[in-house]
Amino acid sequence: xxxxxxxxxxxxxxxLRIQDPAIIEPSRAxxxxxxxxxxxxxxxxxxxxxxxxxxxxxxxxxxxxxxNRRKRSxxxxxxxxxxxRASIQRPTADDVTIGMIEQVTLGNPGKLLKxxxxxxxxxxxxxxxxxxPNSMTRIAKLALEDGKVFTGKAFGAQGEIDGEVVFxxxxxxxxxxxxxxxxxxxxxxMTYPQIGNxxxxxEDVESRKLFLSGFIVRENSRIASNFRSNGELGDYLEKxxxxxxxGIDTRxxxxxxxxxxxxxxxxxxxxxxxxxxxEKAKSSLGLVGRDLVREVIPDRPIQWDEKLNRxxxxxxEAANTPAPDGTHIVALDFGMKYNxxxxxxxxxxxxxxxPGTARFEEVMAAEPDGVFLSNGPGDPEPVTYGIDTIxxxxxxxxxxxxxxxxxxxxxxxxxxxxxxxxxxRGANQPVLNLLSGKVEITAQNHGFAVEEESLPDCLEITHRxxxxxTIAGVRHREHPAFxxxxxxxxxSGPHDSRYLFGQFREQIGLAVKESA
Numbered sequence: 189x190x191x192x193x194x195x196x197x198x199x200x201x202x203x204l205r206i207q208d209p210a211i212i213e214p215s216r217a218x219x220x221x222x223x224x225x226x227x228x229x230x231x232x233x234x235x236x237x238x239x240x241x242x243x244x245x246x247x248x249x250x251x252x253x254x255x256n257r258r259k260r261s262x263x264x265x266x267x268x269x270x271x272x273r274a275s276i277q278r279p280t281a282d283d284v285t286i287g288m289i290e291q292v293t294l295g296n297p298g299k300l301l302k303x304x305x306x307x308x309x310x311x312x313x314x315x316x317x318x319x320x321p322n323s324m325t326r327i328a329k330l331a332l333e334d335g336k337v338f339t340g341k342a343f344g345a346q347g348e349i350d351g352e353v354v355f356x357x358x359x360x361x362x363x364x365x366x367x368x369x370x371x372x373x374x375x376x377x378m379t380y381p382q383i384g385n386x387x388x389x390x391e392d393v394e395s396r397k398l399f400l401s402g403f404i405v406r407e408n409s410r411i412a413s414n415f416r417s418n419g420e421l422g423d424y425l426e427k428x429x430x431x432x433x434x435g436i437d438t439r440x441x442x443x444x445x446x447x448x449x450x451x452x453x454x455x456x457x458x459x460x461x462x463x464x465x466x467e468k469a470k471s472s473l474g475l476v477g478r479d480l481v482r483e484v485i486p487d488r489p490i491q492w493d494e495k496l497n498r499x500x501x502x503x504x505e506a507a508n509t510p511a512p513d514g515t516h517i518v519a520l521d522f523g524m525k526y527n528x529x530x531x532x533x534x535x536x537x538x539x540x541x542x543p544g545t546a547r548f549e550e551v552m553a554a555e556p557d558g559v560f561l562s563n564g565p566g567d568p569e570p571v572t573y574g575i576d577t578i579x580x581x582x583x584x585x586x587x588x589x590x591x592x593x594x595x596x597x598x599x600x601x602x603x604x605x606x607x608x609x610x611x612x613r614g615a616n617q618p619v620l621n622l623l624s625g626k627v628e629i630t631a632q633n634h635g636f637a638v639e640e641e642s643l644p645d646c647l648e649i650t651h652r653x654x655x656x657x658t659i660a661g662v663r664h665r666e667h668p669a670f671x672x673x674x675x676x677x678x679x680s681g682p683h684d685s686r687y688l689f690g691q692f693r694e695q696i697g698l699a700v701k702e703s704a
Contacts, residue, residue: 328433328457330375330404330441331465333472334448338441343408344425344432348456350472351375351401354635355442357614361631361680362421363392366430369484369523370591370633371400372565373475375455376613378405379442385409387417388424391497394525394679398428399484399565402455404441408434431455449609450635475635476607480566481574481592484523485543492519492529492539500527500679510536515696518556520544522564522574522592527679531689532560545573548580558586558696561593563675568595568605568636575599586699587669588692591634594671598662604642608658611635612673615681618654619661619674627654630674631681637673638662668695 328342332353355377356365362383365376383405403425412420425432433455445451452472454465515537519529522544532539540554544564551559559581564571571592578600581587589597595605612632619628628651637658643649651661651672663670670692676685 326457327460328431328455329460329462329465330433330436331454331456331462331469332444333452333466333469334444335466336444337462337465338433338436340433340435342432342457343422343434344403345429346457347429347431348454348458348468349375349401349431350452350454350468352450352472352475352635353377353404353441353445353453354450354611354613355379355438355445356633357616358631358680359615360386361392361615363388363424364394364525364527364680365633366398366400366403366424367392367394368525368563368633369395369399370525370563370565372480372484372523373478374400374565375402375404375453376400377438377441377445378403379438379614381406381438382409383407384412384421386414387412388419388421389414389416390418391416391499392679394527395484395523396486398425398430399523400430402431402433404433404436404438404455406434406436406438408432431457445610450611475566477570478566479570481522481544481564481571484565485521485545486541487543489543490521490541492533492541494526494530495534496527496530500530510534512536512538514538515693515700516540516555516557517560517696518542518551518554518558519560519562520546520551520574520577520593522562522571522596524562524564525675525677525679527677528560528562528590531677531686535689535693537693544571546577547573548577551577551581552584556585557700558588558692560692561587561589561596561671563591563593563633565592566635567607568592568599571596582664582669583667586692586695587667587671588688588695589671590675590677590688591632591673594662594673595634595636595638597669597671598638598643598647598659601647601664602642602644603647604639605636606639607636608634608656612653612655617674619672619685620652620654621650621661622652623650628684629682630660630676630685631678632674634673668699670695 326342326346328340330338330340330353351374353375357379358365359380362378365371365378408421422432452469452474454468454472456465459465459468513536515535517532517537517539519532519539519541520543521541524541529539529541537557540556542551542554544562561574561578568575574596578587578589578596582597582600587597599605612634615631617630617632619630620626621628632653640649640659643659643662646665647662648665649659649661650663650670652658653660653673658673660674661670661672672685672688674685675681676688678686
C-alpha cells in the first residue's frame with residue numbers, strides 16, 4: 189500500500205469552475221472568491237484511500253447545504269479515523285477562521301468534492317500536507333451595454349478596454365484568431381470550453397501583432413502540451429498587452445449575443461464597479477461607421493517571398509508546389525493575414541503587398557498580372573478609398589477578394605452592405621457553392637454582409653452561407669473579378685476552399701494570354 193499512499197501525497201491540481209459568476213451579487217463576489225475550504229487528514233489514522241490533503245475555494249453557503257454535518261474540535265495536524273475535517277477560512281491579515289464543517293462519511297472523500305462542486309466553487313487546489321494553496325487570482329469583469337455584468341478571473345495583461353463583444357466557434361486555432369487583424373476593436377469570446385492547451389509558437393502568427401481588444405474563455409488551460417509550443421497563452425497575452433477573462437459562463441454570454449445581437453462591452457481588471465462599467469459600455473463607439481482599416485494596414489510596400497510551411501500541406505501537396513513563373517500579384521492589404529500571402533507565393537507568384545490606402549495609379553505602376561483584395565476589420569462602407577481604387581481596377585486586371593475584400597468589391601460594383609446580428613466567426617461555417625453544388629466547410633470572420641436586394645445586374649451570386657442564406661460569394665458577369673465572404677487560406681480552418689487560389693491563378697493565366 190505504500191506506493192498508493194505516496195501517490196496520494198503527490199501534488200494534484202483540479203480546477204472547478206462556476207457556471208456563471210455573474211449570479212453572485214457584486215457586493216459578495218470578491219468575498220466569495222476568497223473563501224477557502226481546507227480539508228486534510230492524517231495517513232497515520234486513515235485508510236490509504238483517504239490519505240490525501242488539500243484546499244479548495246468554496247462559498248460559505250456550503251455550510252448551509254450540509255445540515256447533517258457535525259461541528260467538533262479536531263487536532264490541527266489532521267483528522268481522526270472518524271472522518272474528514274474541513275474549515276472555511278478567509279485569508280485575511282489575521283487569517284481568521286470564519287466557519288467549520290465536517291464530512292463524516294467514512295471512506296467517501298468524493299462526497300465532499302461533490303458538495304463543493306454543487307455549491308459552485310470558483311477554484312480548487314489539492315496539495316500535500318506541506319503544500320500551500322495557490323495564491324488568489326485577479327478578478328476581472330465584463331460589462332455589456334444592456335446592463336449584464338460577468339465576473340471572472342483575469343489572465344494576461346491588466347487594464348481596461350472596450351469593444352464589440354463577439355464569439356468564435358472554432359475548437360482550435362486560437363493563436364491565429366488572436367493575430368488576425370480583422371478582430372480590431374473586438375472582444376473575442378471562444379465557445380470551445382478549454383483554450384490554451386497546446387500553447388503558442390512562432391509559426392502560427394498571422395500578423396505583426398495582436399490587434400483584438402480582449403479575449404474571453406471558459407477555461408484557460410493550465411497545461412500547454414505540444415512539441416511546437418514555446419510558451420503559454422496567458423504569458424503571450426500579457427506580453428502583447430491583451431486582457432484575458434476566464435471562468436465565466438461563456439454559454440450564457442454567447443446565448444445573450446445570439447438573442448440580442450453583438451453588443452459593445454467593457455473588459456476591466458481595474459474598475460470593478462458594475463454601474464461604472466455598464467455606463468462605459470453604453471458610451472463605447474462600436475464598429476459601425478468607423479474606419480478600422482487605417483489602424484491595421486502596413487505603412488509601406490512589402491515584397492513577400494515566404495511560402496506555406498510544412499504543417500500547412502499534405503505530403504502529396506508539398507510535392508506538387510509550382511515553380512516560380514514570374515506572375516506578379518499585387519495584394520491590397522486591408523488587414524491581411526500572412527497565410528494569404530503564403531498561398532499566393534506558394535503558387536509560384538511574385539507577391540507585392542501594398543497598403544489598402546494605395547491609389548489606382550500606385551497599383552498599376554507596379555504592373556500587376558492580378559490584384560488580390562484582402563480581409564480586414566470593421567465596417568466596409570467607410571473604406572471609400574479602397575472602394576474607389578477597386579472600381580477603377582475592375583476590367584483592367586483580374587481581381588480576387590475575400591472577406592472585407594469581398595464586401596469592397598460588391599460596393600465598388602454598386603451593391604450595399606449591412607451589419608449582421610451577431611456575425612459569422614468560426615472554422616466550421618457551411619457554404620454552398622452554387623456553381624458546383626458542393627458544400628464547403630469554411631473559416632469565417634465578419635460582422636457585415638452584402639445586401640442581396642441591392643446587388644447590381646453585373647454581379648452573380650456564386651456561394652451562399654447555409655446557416656442564414658446570406659451571400660457568401662459573387663463573380664462579375666463581364667470581367668475576371670470574383671470574391672468570397674470567407675477565408676480560403678485556412679489558417680486556421682478547413683482546406684475545402686483552397687481551390688479558389690488556383691481559380692484566381694487560372695484567371696490570371698487567361699488574361700495574360702488574351703493580352704499577348
